[in-house]
Amino acid sequence: MLLWEIDCSLTQLTEVYGFERASRAYLASLHAVARLKSLVMQLGIASEMRDRNSLLLAAGDTGRQLHEEHDLRKRAGLPGDFLDHATLLETFSIARAGAIVSPGSADADPMQLARGTLAVAIGRGARIFEAEAVQFDASARSVGVLLKNGREIEARSVVLATGYVMPDIVRSTVHAASSSWAIATTPQPENIWKDGVLIWEDSKDYLYARSTAAGRIIIGGEDSREVVEPDARDALIPEKSRLLTQKLAALWPAARLDIEFSWSGTFDTTSDGLPLIGPVPGTKGIYAAYGYGGNGITFSFLAAELIGDLIAGSTSPLLRDFALDRDGPPAR
Numbered sequence: 273m274l275l276w277e278i279d280c281s282l283t284q285l286t287e288v289y290g291f292e293r294a295s296r297a298y299l300a301s302l303h304a305v306a307r308l309k310s311l312v313m314q315l316g317i318a319s320e321m322r323d324r325n326s327l328l329l330a331a332g333d334t335g336r337q338l339h340e341e342h343d344l345r346k347r348a349g350l351p352g353d354f355l356d357h358a359t360l361l362e363t364f365s366i367a368r369a370g371a372i373v374s375p376g377s378a379d380a381d382p383m384q385l386a387r388g389t390l391a392v393a394i395g396r397g398a399r400i401f402e403a404e405a406v407q408f409d410a411s412a413r414s415v416g417v418l419l420k421n422g423r424e425i426e427a428r429s430v431v432l433a434t435g436y437v438m439p440d441i442v443r444s445t446v447h448a449a450s451s452s453w454a455i456a457t458t459p460q461p462e463n464i465w466k467d468g469v470l471i472w473e474d475s476k477d478y479l480y481a482r483s484t485a486a487g488r489i490i491i492g493g494e495d496s497r498e499v500v501e502p503d504a505r506d507a508l509i510p511e512k513s514r515l516l517t518q519k520l521a522a523l524w525p526a527a528r529l530d531i532e533f534s535w536s537g538t539f540d541t542t543s544d545g546l547p548l549i550g551p552v553p554g555t556k557g558i559y560a561a562y563g564y565g566g567n568g569i570t571f572s573f574l575a576a577e578l579i580g581d582l583i584a585g586s587t588s589p590l591l592r593d594f595a596l597d598r599d600g601p602p603a604r
């Protein structure tokens with residue numbers, strides 16, 4: 273899911289940072305998805321990328337909070353419409369208290385997208401090595417990266433993008449690792465909901481559903497901050513798959529519940545839903561890109577732009593908003 277809507281609502285972000293800073297993050301995310309889409313098109317990367325609307329569902333008994341969220345988004349210049357219970361039911365056959373339907377998102381096959389972009393980078397001179405970085409030394413004019421195999425890389429600029437495993441030199445008080453589980457059905461293109469919108473809800477357990485180009489339904493969520501160790505996380509796949517299957521049946525009763533794949537993964541989240549992008553404080557020439565939450569692909573694109581521009585000499589107020597050493601709200 274290439275969503276521009278952030279894990280933290282605009283309402284929550286505004287409460288923490290004020291409207292101007294909150295809406296700047298939302299608009300940056302909206303524009304990042306648009307630029308990512310046009311880049312993929314321009315580079316001709318085959319990744320089954322499709323323009324999609326997103327449907328943010330009310331998780332509780334009332335759509336009031338979503339209605340307020342929609343009003344605030346309008347004020348920020350963000351696109352989208354609020355649907356009350358009756359309109360949502362009539363348009364999407366989904367029974368919830370309300371929803372916001374928004375244009376501007378997309379979906380794609382992440383493996384094809386990753387391989388395609390790497391192939392372009394390699395074609396332009398990038399070199400890829402498989403090795404573990406164990407130490408960083410920024411005391412000289414260039415940065416030294418010591419690898420576990422004993423070799424050392426020397427570079428003018430180093431960008432850390434090691435997912436939820438951060439090296440010791442990166443310290444942030446707002447991030448936490450979180451695991452997530454997902455299942456995919458066998459193809460059933462005849463059973464997909466209207467327009468294959470990207471469905472999500474920001475409930476306590478988080479839930480999202482999308483379809484693939486082949487007509488599979490993918491549903492995921494059931495996130496946990498307690499279980500991040502890979503073996504323990506994977507051991508929960510059968511139980512989480514059962515829960516997700518039940519949630520699919522409740523969300524979309526027309527779905528055929530033939531589950532062909534199930535998996536889990538761990539990713540990095542922040543208490544304010546914003547990424548950690550920018551220079552690593554206390555070092556020179558080392559930059560970091562972490563804390564993407566559920567917007568991994570959108571925020572990684574934004575990180576590439578912001579850090580690339582910074583190394584080339586230009587800065588952005590977003591780098592203050594996403595600073596690694598920012599003070600954020602306590603964990604949600």
Ligand SMILES: Cc1cc2nc3c(=O)[nH]c(=O)nc-3n(C[C@H](O)[C@H](O)[C@H](O)COP(=O)(O)OP(=O)(O)OC[C@H]3O[C@@H](n4cnc5c(N)ncnc54)[C@H](O)[C@@H]3O)c2cc1C
Pocket residue numbers: 273274275403404405406433434435436437451452453454492535536537538539540561562564565566567568569570572
């Ligand atoms: C089940 C699931 C579903 C998701 N769905 C979506 C979605 O639909 N849309 C979306 O935008 N995001 C989604 N996300 C989030 C997204 O996957 C992540 O935010 C994203 O993968 C982070 O990308 P990354 O490259 O920063 O880190 P990662 O993908 O975690 O990659 C980091 C890499 O660094 C390597 N590494 C770690 N330490 C070192 C070291 N010391 N030296 C060398 N290499 C190292 C790791 O082995 C790994 O290969 C999902 C996450 C999960 C778990």
